Amino acid sequence: MRKIDLYINGQRADFSDESFVLMNYTQTELGNPTIVKNSFSKEVELPGTPANLRIFSHFGECDRLGGSAFSPLAKYPFSIFAEDGRCIESGYIKLGNVKKSHGRIDSYSVTLFGGLGSLLYGLQTDSQGKKLTLADLEYEDEDSEYYNADYPTALDIREAWTALKEGWNYSLWSIFNFVPMYNGLPESFDADKAVIKAGVFANCPGRINEGGKWYYPSGGMTADYLLKFGSKHTEWEMPEIRNYLQRPCVNVEKLLTAIANTSIALTGRPFIVDNSVWSIPNIGDMWMSLPLIPVQYRSLQSITLRQMLEGTMSPADFLIGFAKAFGLVFRTEPDKITLLARNAVFSADPSVVDISARVDTSKSVEISPVYADSRYYEFALPGVGAVAEEYKKTYGMEYGSVRIDTQYPFNEESESVLDGVPFRTSAHVPHVSPFFISEHFEMESGQYLLPQSWAETVQAQMYKANDYGISGEVKMIDLPEMSGIVVEDAGGFNDWLDKFEAENADRKGQDGSGILMFFNGMQDAPFTEYDDGETYLDFPQKKYYFTAWDNARVSLNGGVDCWDLRHLGNYTTQLPNFSAIKGAHILSMADTDYETGLFTARWRNYILDLYNRETMRMKCSMDLRGLQVGEPLLGRFYWYGNAIWVMNSITNYSLTTEDTAEVELIKVQDMTHYTNGQN
Amino acid sequence: MAIPIWKDITVNLGTSAMVDYRIRRNTTTGAIIYTGRSNRRPGATANTIKINSVIADYFTKGLPGQGDTFLTFVVEYRSGASWVSAGSFVVQNDWSYDYAYLGELSAPITHTIDGRGVFHRTVDEDVQSVHIEFQDEDGSVEAFEDITPDEGDVALDLSDYPYPIMEVDGERFRLSLCHRYTLHYVNAFGGWDQLLIEGNTVESDSIDRKQLEHTYDNAYESIRGRENYHNGIRTTMVMHTGILTDEESLRMHHLMESTSVFVFDSANGSLRPAIVTNTEVEKRINRNGRQLVSYEIVVELANDKQRR
Numbered sequence: 004m005r006k007i008d009l010y011i012n013g014q015r016a017d018f019s020d021e022s023f024v025l026m027n028y029t030q031t032e033l034g035n036p037t038i039v040k041n042s043f044s045k046e047v048e049l050p051g052t053p054a055n056l057r058i059f060s061h062f063g064e065c066d067r068l069g070g071s072a073f074s075p076l077a078k079y080p081f082s083i084f085a086e087d088g089r090c091i092e093s094g095y096i097k098l099g100n101v102k103k104s105h106g107r108i109d110s111y112s113v114t115l116f117g118g119l120g121s122l123l124y125g126l127q128t129d130s131q132g133k134k135l136t137l138a139d140l141e142y143e144d145e146d147s148e149y150y151n152a153d154y155p156t157a158l159d160i161r162e163a164w165t166a167l168k169e170g171w172n173y174s175l176w177s178i179f180n181f182v183p184m185y186n187g188l189p190e191s192f193d194a195d196k197a198v199i200k201a202g203v204f205a206n207c208p209g210r211i212n213e214g215g216k217w218y219y220p221s222g223g224m225t226a227d228y229l230l231k232f233g234s235k236h237t238e239w240e241m242p243e244i245r246n247y248l249q250r251p252c253v254n255v256e257k258l259l260t261a262i263a264n265t266s267i268a269l270t271g272r273p274f275i276v277d278n279s280v281w282s283i284p285n286i287g288d289m290w291m292s293l294p295l296i297p298v299q300y301r302s303l304q305s306i307t308l309r310q311m312l313e314g315t316m317s318p319a320d321f322l323i324g325f326a327k328a329f330g331l332v333f334r335t336e337p338d339k340i341t342l343l344a345r346n347a348v349f350s351a352d353p354s355v356v357d358i359s360a361r362v363d364t365s366k367s368v369e370i371s372p373v374y375a376d377s378r379y380y381e382f383a384l385p386g387v388g389a390v391a392e393e394y395k396k397t398y399g400m401e402y403g404s405v406r407i408d409t410q411y412p413f414n415e416e417s418e419s420v421l422d423g424v425p426f427r428t429s430a431h432v433p434h435v436s437p438f439f440i441s442e443h444f445e446m447e448s449g450q451y452l453l454p455q456s457w458a459e460t461v462q463a464q465m466y467k468a469n470d471y472g473i474s475g476e477v478k479m480i481d482l483p484e485m486s487g488i489v490v491e492d493a494g495g496f497n498d499w500l501d502k503f504e505a506e507n508a509d510r511k512g513q514d515g516s517g518i519l520m521f522f523n524g525m526q527d528a529p530f531t532e533y534d535d536g537e538t539y540l541d542f543p544q545k546k547y548y549f550t551a552w553d554n555a556r557v558s559l560n561g562g563v564d565c566w567d568l569r570h571l572g573n574y575t576t577q578l579p580n581f582s583a584i585k586g587a588h589i590l591s592m593a594d595t596d597y598e599t600g601l602f603t604a605r606w607r608n609y610i611l612d613l614y615n616r617e618t619m620r621m622k623c624s625m626d627l628r629g630l631q632v633g634e635p636l637l638g639r640f641y642w643y644g645n646a647i648w649v650m651n652s653i654t655n656y657s658l659t660t661e662d663t664a665e666v667e668l669i670k671v672q673d674m675t676h677y678t679n680g681q682n
Numbered sequence: 683m684a685i686p687i688w689k690d691i692t693v694n695l696g697t698s699a700m701v702d703y704r705i706r707r708n709t710t711t712g713a714i715i716y717t718g719r720s721n722r723r724p725g726a727t728a729n730t731i732k733i734n735s736v737i738a739d740y741f742t743k744g745l746p747g748q749g750d751t752f753l754t755f756v757v758e759y760r761s762g763a764s765w766v767s768a769g770s771f772v773v774q775n776d777w778s779y780d781y782a783y784l785g786e787l788s789a790p791i792t793h794t795i796d797g798r799g800v801f802h803r804t805v806d807e808d809v810q811s812v813h814i815e816f817q818d819e820d821g822s823v824e825a826f827e828d829i830t831p832d833e834g835d836v837a838l839d840l841s842d843y844p845y846p847i848m849e850v851d852g853e854r855f856r857l858s859l860c861h862r863y864t865l866h867y868v869n870a871f872g873g874w875d876q877l878l879i880e881g882n883t884v885e886s887d888s889i890d891r892k893q894l895e896h897t898y899d900n901a902y903e904s905i906r907g908r909e910n911y912h913n914g915i916r917t918t919m920v921m922h923t924g925i926l927t928d929e930e931s932l933r934m935h936h937l938m939e940s941t942s943v944f945v946f947d948s949a950n951g952s953l954r955p956a957i958v959t960n961t962e963v964e965k966r967i968n969r970n971g972r973q974l975v976s977y978e979i980v981v982e983l984a985n986d987k988q989r990r
Contacts, residue, residue, distance in 0.1 A: 066721070
């Protein structure tokens, strides 16, 4: 009888000959190869011995009051040690039920959850059962400075984009930043109104004569006043950069590092990201969009990281999604869990093991074809934005998705294999708008001009003057026209920088979080040089003006936020360029004519090999003595019957007896599909 | 007198409808082994608990002559901000269900014991000394010892006393050199006793063989296709007592129902833990005077062996 010791919460547990501890290890769910598998055990019955009763603090006695003793709602670690002192398995236990007879406790049914499950559980919820977000991770920059999730930080987008431009690795903005996106018309916001200062714009005077009477801003000739446009505008039309209206994003490489940094604190287990993951092309420039900052935090001078990351996905959801999208594998060992590329799993030791002497031919050896579950598998991420919605309506598939034919001939069903992945896809396009005009706010004279060539009626909210000053009678008055302003094409102009969409065709904002993108450097607004040698910036919206929350502005508009054209000295002529493409890679499942998508780069070769008509599955009993049984065995090649195989699963491997285990092997068509199939 | 563990120990926690309580080992500052919240039974005036199921598992089993026969438990209950004692209980590891029990701790089945082994007996903790005399057949005392019990346990190596008779506080035993095996066990009163196996013993091994078959090249005669790669071995000993009297027969249950049994082998002096696997014991009385009474005891050694 193999001897092992089971420790629960640091105390040695008794278990009987009959409480076989059976472990299962699985590499791939053959029906859906993207599913992330966990090693687990069947329920173990622990007898009601004095030692076990002490471990569970007599849980099961009807009047038991636990106090600080064993609680079924807490996670207790378990470890299984072999005779030689080696830790074979570890994880967490869950108490099932307690059986009593003749008035005493007979046994405890316990499930042992191995490594990966406990890691992901710890990254999903805290000890109180509250769901974790990305704010619960420890973020560290290159200078080993940790960012406290509850410490207020001024959200300065200029500083954030300077950090991007300069390549700073030692600031919060190397981890988090803002991606220009079409986020739709902002919520809780009058997007058809703006505040200007009287007299700053040539066609926004300090007083307007209407019907022989003078009208003024409510605060007098030099005060601020409210403009109302004929339609609503977005920040790119306006053009204004608000820190709380720009979309936050997180650097993927830094996020993976933060998960690895925090794994012990959250889960008790070290989590390591292998070099093969860091070698994913351009991962250092890969970012993921996040939810917009919640409305209730707009008025804050500073915002905490926790507030900024409110509503984000859990670290567990990100990890699983990233592993599925990029074809990564979790390798569980008793002392750590590693995330690595499939290439790395099989190329760590590409030598082939002859298992002829280990397969027990006295027991049945079962050979079967490898079937997919459905005729078609879709590698698709949900699309967001008007173009993605239109694409789906037209083609019946998600934008950027791939549908593969598994050759399964017994149905015509299509199955989405990336369900549950928290990423989205969006078109990276320039919007067209008549308000992306070629005329800019600032005239050659240095004065500002509000473009009336927006071809809409712009009115000012003005107050009537009386003998005693400015009265409370308010009127919306058309602004005076300025001569010399000509627009050649009022039909629409292209935005000069393509952006991802998070708005539908009606410009209503959608959930634009979870879009993966590459940073491709800062982009200057294009310019044209005239023949006379003078240089002009003549493309739409050469300047984007920075604005923050302003109580006075909000009060002027009756408590509702609106656009602000008062801070014209604070601007930029550069925007960061985030796109789906960098070099020869695109962050969609599908390829383009010039770029390789994620399916081809990370999955195609493996899928081709797995669902090949010559591939077969062999189930047999195997003698695993002398081998260190665990997930590493699933990353080797084996020789049997003149063919090469990989081990896909080990079932019912007993830690307490010498019996053979049931093993499932998958025939390999080309070893390089496993060792070198990802790029 | 100590309370036998088989008997329900009911503790009164006062009259509150709901009361927190705790059980400690030994003293009011001893380790807390259980905390509970007791609700008064409907219709009852007192809030009471029974502590047997919790404290029973705190009696440890050691080697012959070791282990707990008597343990003390203290029960406290919360009254306001403080803890009040509900009593201190000295409990005996006695599973005899004997209402007439008078406090004996020793109940040897027969009075013939192996003169080459160690004699074990358990006495009351108040006993200061146990007098053991060794005699010849004519009754003359050839040697004696006055042994101070160690927490009630007495142990004496009999190989130093080559005499046929031993008296222990007046109880007479015959020392035999003729039989090989003795079973040492905790009797129903919680004390240690031993039974010399005067009948024959058959020892056998049951073998759990693990085999597998694999491919091989039959061009060579000596290449193995089927392999026996592991044997798990469990040893069983079927022992027979000598002929027992009615009185002796009625004491067999002390051994047959014991959960702590060891096998002493005088051939090599080994003392091995074992488990009695009989599932019933008859209380045989030779009423008709014709049938002689003996018992078959099936014992499995507790430690399995293996070969690879």
